[in-house]
Amino acid sequence: MGTIRVLLADDHTVVRQGLRRILETDPSMEIVAEVGDGRAAVEAAERQRPSVAVIDISLPSLNGIEVTRQLAKATPETRVLILSMHADEAYIHQSLKAGAKGYLLKDADDQDLLKAITALHSGGSYFSPAVSKLVLRGYLHESVESADELAGLSDREREVLQLIAEGKSNKDIAHLLDVAPSTVETHRKHLMEKLHLHNTAAIVRFALRHGLIQ
Amino acid sequence: MTRKIRVLLVDDHTVVRRGLRKILESTNDIEVVGELGSGLEAITAAAELHPDVVLMDVSLPDLNGIEATRRITAATPGSQVLMLSMHADEQYVLASMEAGAKGYLVKDVDDQDLVAAVLAVCAGQTYFGGILGSTSGDGRRSPAVLSARERQVLAMISSGHTNRQVADTLGISINTVESHRKHIIDKLDLHSTADLVRYAIRHRIVNLSR
Numbered sequence: 001m002g003t004i005r006v007l008l009a010d011d012h013t014v015v016r017q018g019l020r021r022i023l024e025t026d027p028s029m030e031i032v033a034e035v036g037d038g039r040a041a042v043e044a045a046e047r048q049r050p051s052v053a054v055i056d057i058s059l060p061s062l063n064g065i066e067v068t069r070q071l072a073k074a075t076p077e078t079r080v081l082i083l084s085m086h087a088d089e090a091y092i093h094q095s096l097k098a099g100a101k102g103y104l105l106k107d108a109d110d111q112d113l114l115k116a117i118t119a120l121h122s123g124g125s126y127f128s129p130a131v132s133k134l135v136l137r138g139y140l141h142e143s144v145e146s147a148d149e150l151a152g153l154s155d156r157e158r159e160v161l162q163l164i165a166e167g168k169s170n171k172d173i174a175h176l177l178d179v180a181p182s183t184v185e186t187h188r189k190h191l192m193e194k195l196h197l198h199n200t201a202a203i204v205r206f207a208l209r210h211g212l213i214q
Numbered sequence: 215m216t217r218k219i220r221v222l223l224v225d226d227h228t229v230v231r232r233g234l235r236k237i238l239e240s241t242n243d244i245e246v247v248g249e250l251g252s253g254l255e256a257i258t259a260a261a262e263l264h265p266d267v268v269l270m271d272v273s274l275p276d277l278n279g280i281e282a283t284r285r286i287t288a289a290t291p292g293s294q295v296l297m298l299s300m301h302a303d304e305q306y307v308l309a310s311m312e313a314g315a316k317g318y319l320v321k322d323v324d325d326q327d328l329v330a331a332v333l334a335v336c337a338g339q340t341y342f343g344g345i346l347g348s349t350s351g352d353g354r355r356s357p358a359v360l361s362a363r364e365r366q367v368l369a370m371i372s373s374g375h376t377n378r379q380v381a382d383t384l385g386i387s388i389n390t391v392e393s394h395r396k397h398i399i400d401k402l403d404l405h406s407t408a409d410l411v412r413y414a415i416r417h418r419i420v421n422l423s424r
Contacts, residue, residue: 011322012300012321012322013321013322013323013324013325014233014234014237014319014321014322014323014324014325014327014328015230015233015234015321017233017237017324017325018230018232018233018234018235018236018237018325019229019233020233021233021236021237021240022229022232022233022236025236083229085227104229106227106228106229106230107226107227107228107229107251108228108229109228109229109232110228110229110232110233112229113229164408165408166408167405167406167407167408167409167412168408169406198374199374199376199407200406200407200408200411201371201372201373201374201407201410201411202374203408204407204408204411204412205372205374205411205415208412208415213412214300214301
């Protein structure tokens with residue numbers, strides 16, 4: 001079968017290190033990158049081209065769903081396994097829509113994690129039982145309010161939204177996205193208009209309600 | 215030969231717990247004697263196993279970690295409790311200490327911090343690790359206490375009111391509002407409006423309704 005090259009992305013360091021040790025018990029797996037934020041995950045995936053990317057759904061800088069979306073374009077051969085605390089319908093729907101092939105809850109055990117990675121590497125998918133139930137029931141509609149509102153934004157606008165809510169200045173955001181500060185201003189203006197938000201406080205509250213930040 | 219430190223692991227995120235177990239067991243000094251996902255089961259297990267250290271997640275599905283800590287430190291005083299959490303919330307830290315925990319770790323610490331924390335609390339020291347900064351021994355952090363007025367100002371700013379609106383509502387000048395804002399940021403060691411809003415929501419100074 002050959003080695004399974006895996007990328008691990010979770011911002012809780014000790015959790016991520018624990019996951020690494022679990023993977024290290026399986027000789028068929030090789031961890032090619034270990035990162036703590038979404039932007040670093042995309043960069044590492046582009047460099048290392050892993051077979052499977054284990055992505056925590058709530059990553060700082062760029063959340064797990066956005067990472068999935070970007071990897072689908074940048075490294076389409078990488079199969080994304082989302083790791084999450086909850087079987088949230090909206091998150092599951094958006095993850096799958098973004099191209100994720102697996103969704104594992106954190107109450108899964110270490111063997112489930114290894115099985116999931118192996119399944120994805122072989123071209124299959126893997127869902128925790130509670131997640132499968134929701135997926136099979138076809139219970140996931142676009143009508144979930146948060147999916148609608150965020151879907152109205154461009155990829156860039158969603159990125160800027162998360163970074164503003166994380167407390168980053170326009171200058172920091174411009175640097176991170178490699179664009180001019182005036183471009184960041186424009187995105188900010190547009191997203192605020194589209195979402196009917198009037199100031200930073202409102203942006204932060206929106207981001208918290210929709211799980212873009214913790 | 216000194217015997218190993220016996221640890222009971224309590225976290226309902228199984229895969230996380232298994233990872234923590236592997237980290238602890240990779241040292242020669244630590245033995246994991248049990249792992250659970252429930253606060254109630256932890257109390258019983260602690261009474262049966264008498265571990266040296268109980269590593270306890272703050273958020274558990276049945277009895278919350280802090281209440282479980284209270285009961286364990288009362289029933290099995292020989293077991294030191296080390297809390298584990300995703301957040302460095304001052305209120306949780308204080309509540310944990312009051313419940314008898316000897317240490318508090320945020321999950322962004324690394325594996326070395328985890329091991330150091332277990333060794334420290336087993337030896338009777340306190341240990342704080344993570345966003346709080348890592349300190350052990352008798353390092354005590356006093357909580358940032360906002361005045362009533364500062365809480366009012368924080369609540370209004372976090373609800374999206376302008377400085378003008380805050381000034382008008384509270385019957386103070388805009389300069390005073392600005393001054394309060396600055397004090398709040400300094401006291402809480404925050405850096406932006408976004409930070410203030412997240413703090414206010416986390417500490418239930420405002421709620422998250424539209």
